[in-house]
Amino acid sequence: MKELGAQMNRTLRRCAALAAPLLLSVSAVLAQAADCPAFVDQAINAVSDRCGAMGRNTVCYGNTSIDAEFSRNIDDAFAAPGDTVSVVALQRLATAPLIPEQEIWGVAVLALQADLPDVAAGQNVTFIVFGDAEVTPEDAAPGYEAPMQVFRLDTHFTGINCQDVPESGMLVQAPEATTVSFQINGVEVKVGSTAMLQVDGEDLAVSTIEGFVEVTSDGATEVAGQGTTVRIPRGRRPLRAALTRARQVLQAPWRLLPRRTRAMPPPPEGRVVSLNECLYTTAPRSVESPARIQAGEPVALRFTIPVSGLALARTLQQQARTTVSINGEPLEMVARIGPWRGSAGEYGENYGMELYWLIPALPVGTARVTIDITSLDGQPINTGVDGPDPDRRPEIIPARRRLFCALEASGS
Structure with missing residues (x-):
């Protein structure tokens, strides 16, 4: 029943996001498109201020709105932007889709240990969950015993036009000169720097911004280096990594990550x-x-x-x-x-x-x-x-x- 209720809430949020633009006049929609990047920029600045200092294995409520469920009664401690709690009791985390005219864009920041050694003081793997996205921790597996080292990711696309700002996704950044491992949607993912993850239909898509990412599924491994994207159909082998052509990758909220980076465009076409x-x-x-x-x-x-x-x-x-x-x-x-x-x-x-x-x-x-x-x-x-x-x-x-x-x- 709890899972059904969560699914109903999820559906209502998505319907609201889809319906909101239909209730606006044409002029309001044009104004929304013009104001959207400014709102996103303000939201990113606010999240940076609220979630700048985090302990290991914690999650920060970055921006309105977030729907989270915990195994024990700590909901009141994670109810407003700036709240930070441990991820150990987290059962579900859902960020709201981008609705600029209502100043809504759910953003959560997670600082996880993964397989970093205990002696690596101050080092964490940083995740940024934004837009119409949902993260569900799953049971630990051999070699993946740290909190939230195994999870399921879902992202959705509502059609909001915000000048190439991606509607939803998850950014991940490993500490410099390290490689960290996770199981995401049943796929073994080794992150050697910075990447964006999205779910498109039944495919997990990983776009690497710097360094490289190794993905393994159905006994096969593919490497996606900087500027490339690898897609992994559910339960099947990864496809060959291809050049990243989506403009939205360039406009993802990269500056929320602790180590500043930027996505480069694909190689120029022509001669x-x-x-x-x-x-x-x-x-x-x-x-x-x-x-x-x-x-x-x-x-x-x-x-x-x-x-x-x-x-x-x-x-x-x-x-x-x-x-x-x-x-x-x-x-x-x-x-x-x-x-x-x-x-x-x-x-x-x-x-x-x-x-x-x-x-x-x-x-x-x-x-x-x-x-x-x-x-x-x-x-x-x-x-x-x-x-x-x-x-x-x-x-x-x-x-x-x-x-x-x-x-x-x-x-x-």
């Missing part, structure tokens, strides 16, 4: 030049064998780093820096992808990390591209994998190295 195929150690040599492009058209530059394992990928993400300039002017990196096995499995049993820069349309002539690769700890890094260049040797990330590529832009 892509692989820097790996035109790199030389001297500028004159690069001019002799330039990459040829069409003048007057923007071009994306891609630099690929193959790696033999996830531990090495983490090392590269944390200890190597790659910068690119064209004709002496620095370019801003526009996308970072991986580690992943590629859209068509082109990295085989290994993984690839891809960096992208976008250059504007070039006039007819030769442009000089300079690539600077730096190991932050001053030591060379052997990737252990032969890359796409023709030298048939493992790629080395040196302590400091400068490479050159020339782009020859010709007219039509």
Whole structure:
């Protein structure tokens, strides 16, 4: 009966969210769309103030409204924004859908131990549950004995238009240089940094923002690195990780997480030049064998780093820096992808990390591209994998190295 009542409350909330826009005039709906991002921004600031300092294995009532059930009578202690209680007695947590005209957007913050060691004082795995979402803790399993290390997640989509702000989901961030494990909807999930989880129909979708996530279901494992999304149909093997194209991922409330991060857009579409195929150690040599492009058209530059394992990928993400300039002017990196096995499995049993820069349309002539690769700890890094260049040797990330590529832009 208790479960039925919870389901009825859930249905009523969703119906209210769907009905509210229908009761507004066209002008009110347009005003709502314009005001919605401002309301979301205010809500995020309020949650940051209310839930800034949390103990391990606790949940914070971030923003109105949240419906929670506990195994013992502590409901009054978790009834208003800013309230914080232990997750040990939590049986169900449901956050309200986004209804900007009523200033409602349920947000909860959880700080969990998972499989972090007891000696890791001050370190927690942070979860942000927002929008029309529901989390139900489940019984512990071997290797997953910590509070809320096993749970079920449901997210729903009401159709509220808020300029690409995601309607619902769960953000998760592991402490830096750690990997934490959970069972979510029966899927083994290992988080090596920051990701967003949503449930779409019967699929669990995991979009990685930085680092990487490993998911295992039905005996198969798939890795989703930064900028990719992996979908896991219920009870089946994960699908191949694919580039994240949903704009809503960019607008998720990432700044609520303790370690600031941001989601990069997907790689630019159109003409892509692989820097790996035109790199030389001297500028004159690069001019002799330039990459040829069409003048007057923007071009994306891609630099690929193959790696033999996830531990090495983490090392590269944390200890190597790659910068690119064209004709002496620095370019801003526009996308970072991986580690992943590629859209068509082109990295085989290994993984690839891809960096992208976008250059504007070039006039007819030769442009000089300079690539600077730096190991932050001053030591060379052997990737252990032969890359796409023709030298048939493992790629080395040196302590400091400068490479050159020339782009020859010709007219039509």
